[in-house]
Amino acid sequence: MTPAGPRSRNSTGRRVAVVGAGSWGTSFAKILGDAGSEVVMWARRPELAQEISIAKRNSDYLPGINLPLSVTATPDLAEAVSGASLVFLAVPSQSLRGQLPAIESSLNGDAALVSLMKGVERGTNLRMSQVIEETLDYDPDRIAVVSGPNLALEIAQEQPTAAVASSRSLELAKTVAMASATPYFKTFVNVDVIGTEFGGVLKNLIALAIGIVDGVGYGENTKASIITRGLVEMTDFAVAFGAEPPTLQGLAGLGDLIATCQSPLSRNNTAGRLLGQGYNLDDVVAQMNQTAEGIASVRPVLALAQSRGVSMPIVEQVNMVLEGTLSPQNLAPHLTTEDGVPQPESSDILPQEAPEETRGLRRLWNTLKGM
Numbered sequence: 001m002t003p004a005g006p007r008s009r010n011s012t013g014r015r016v017a018v019v020g021a022g023s024w025g026t027s028f029a030k031i032l033g034d035a036g037s038e039v040v041m042w043a044r045r046p047e048l049a050q051e052i053s054i055a056k057r058n059s060d061y062l063p064g065i066n067l068p069l070s071v072t073a074t075p076d077l078a079e080a081v082s083g084a085s086l087v088f089l090a091v092p093s094q095s096l097r098g099q100l101p102a103i104e105s106s107l108n109g110d111a112a113l114v115s116l117m118k119g120v121e122r123g124t125n126l127r128m129s130q131v132i133e134e135t136l137d138y139d140p141d142r143i144a145v146v147s148g149p150n151l152a153l154e155i156a157q158e159q160p161t162a163a164v165a166s167s168r169s170l171e172l173a174k175t176v177a178m179a180s181a182t183p184y185f186k187t188f189v190n191v192d193v194i195g196t197e198f199g200g201v202l203k204n205l206i207a208l209a210i211g212i213v214d215g216v217g218y219g220e221n222t223k224a225s226i227i228t229r230g231l232v233e234m235t236d237f238a239v240a241f242g243a244e245p246p247t248l249q250g251l252a253g254l255g256d257l258i259a260t261c262q263s264p265l266s267r268n269n270t271a272g273r274l275l276g277q278g279y280n281l282d283d284v285v286a287q288m289n290q291t292a293e294g295i296a297s298v299r300p301v302l303a304l305a306q307s308r309g310v311s312m313p314i315v316e317q318v319n320m321v322l323e324g325t326l327s328p329q330n331l332a333p334h335l336t337t338e339d340g341v342p343q344p345e346s347s348d349i350l351p352q353e354a355p356e357e358t359r360g361l362r363r364l365w366n367t368l369k370g371m
């Protein structure tokens with residue numbers, strides 16, 4: 001698909017910042033610019049900041065994509081953040097904590113922080129919104145997250161996509177959704193930050209599993225079994241931490257799971273495939289020049305699961321493949337318990353109380369059940 005030319009929208013007069021000029025930070029900056037904001041990105045490397053500001057391109061991460069004129073970049077974090085009413089964070093999850101003090105010192109008093117990241121912090125096992133809240137002692141009503149089936153390149157190409165903005169404050173979730181509303185990007189809202197954030201983290205782990213079996217050469221039955229049982233693991237885990245089950249059946253759970261497990265654009269899927277092909281973890285990390293968040297999140301997620309007694313057999317096996325203690329050929333969706341006794345399958349995948357985004361699906365489901 002050919003990338004569309006730059007849009008020229010009416011300016012809303014809103015000034016926003018995007019911290020991180022990788023693939024998602026740059027795509028999101030384009031969304032925000034197309035939606036009418038003046039966007040200043042922070043890029044680590046001055047030469048990349050210059051390319052974004054002058055050539056309106058980020059050839060390292062999104063070659064061939066034209067950015068709106070309203071998007072500029074700077075290597076100076078204070079310059080990027082000061083004056084912004086919304087600050088979107090798109091750096092690798094493990095690096096966020098280290099960046100926050102510098103961000104805080106330049107923040108507008110009433111600025112909201114919006115995490116675009118999909119990882120859990122090693123050592124603390126915290127979600128990114130929790131890292132922000134804890135590190136900066138920030139009011140949760142001024143923290144939001146955005147998640148969903150959002151492969152950066154497809155969105156930069158303006159392929160129609162939906163996402164979820166979530167905050168304890170519905171007002172802030174709506175502000176974020178409106179700031180990112182373009183003809184190709186539609187954002188729903190909810191107040192289930194835990195479910196929305198964990199959906200994005202957990203699907204990365206299932207995508208690693210899918211990549212691994214793909215690399216081994218297993219086909220669609222194996223993958224469908226892992227995706228379906230993976231969704232059960234994701235839901236059990238997130239609900240144990242207070243998530244609403246419908247969130248996991250929506251865009252931030254099932255939606256992102258499908259996109260990430262199906263797409264060769266996914267770095268987690270790609271990393272898994274290389275492991276399945278027989279490369280070891282060090283080789284895979286060296287081979288990838290972008291962030292595959294799932295690799296760092298496996299252990300924190302397993303530690304959290306253990307703390308609440310949640311069973312995650314697929315994620316356990318992914319961890320064993322990463323550690324080199326399980327051969328990729330032996331990764332399976334664990335359809336029985338360890339002693340071989342078949343488990344009952346929970347089949348009510350669709351919840352009774354569906355969120356707005358899955359209401360049509362619920363109607364279809366009820367129709368099918370009544371047939």
Ligand SMILES: NC(=O)C1=CN([C@@H]2O[C@H](COP(=O)(O)OP(=O)(O)OC[C@H]3O[C@@H](n4cnc5c(N)ncnc54)[C@H](O)[C@@H]3O)[C@@H](O)[C@H]2O)C=CC1
Nearest residue numbers: 021022023024025090091095117118150151152290291293
């Ligand atoms: N790429 C995608 O399709 C999507 C990514 N995300 C999430 O967005 C977050 C960022 O991902 P991407 O933009 O894809 O990653 P990326 O690997 O494309 O870019 C990361 C950016 O952060 C910078 N960076 C790397 N290490 C850093 C460090 N130690 N300190 C500060 N900056 C550092 C890099 O220079 C780069 O600009 C991740 O949590 C990812 O899960 C979420 C949705 C879609």
Ligand SMILES: O=C(CO)COP(=O)(O)O
Nearest residue numbers: 148149150151266267268
């Ligand atoms: O989160 C994503 C799509 O929603 C991107 O997935 P990867 O990080 O695996 O590329």
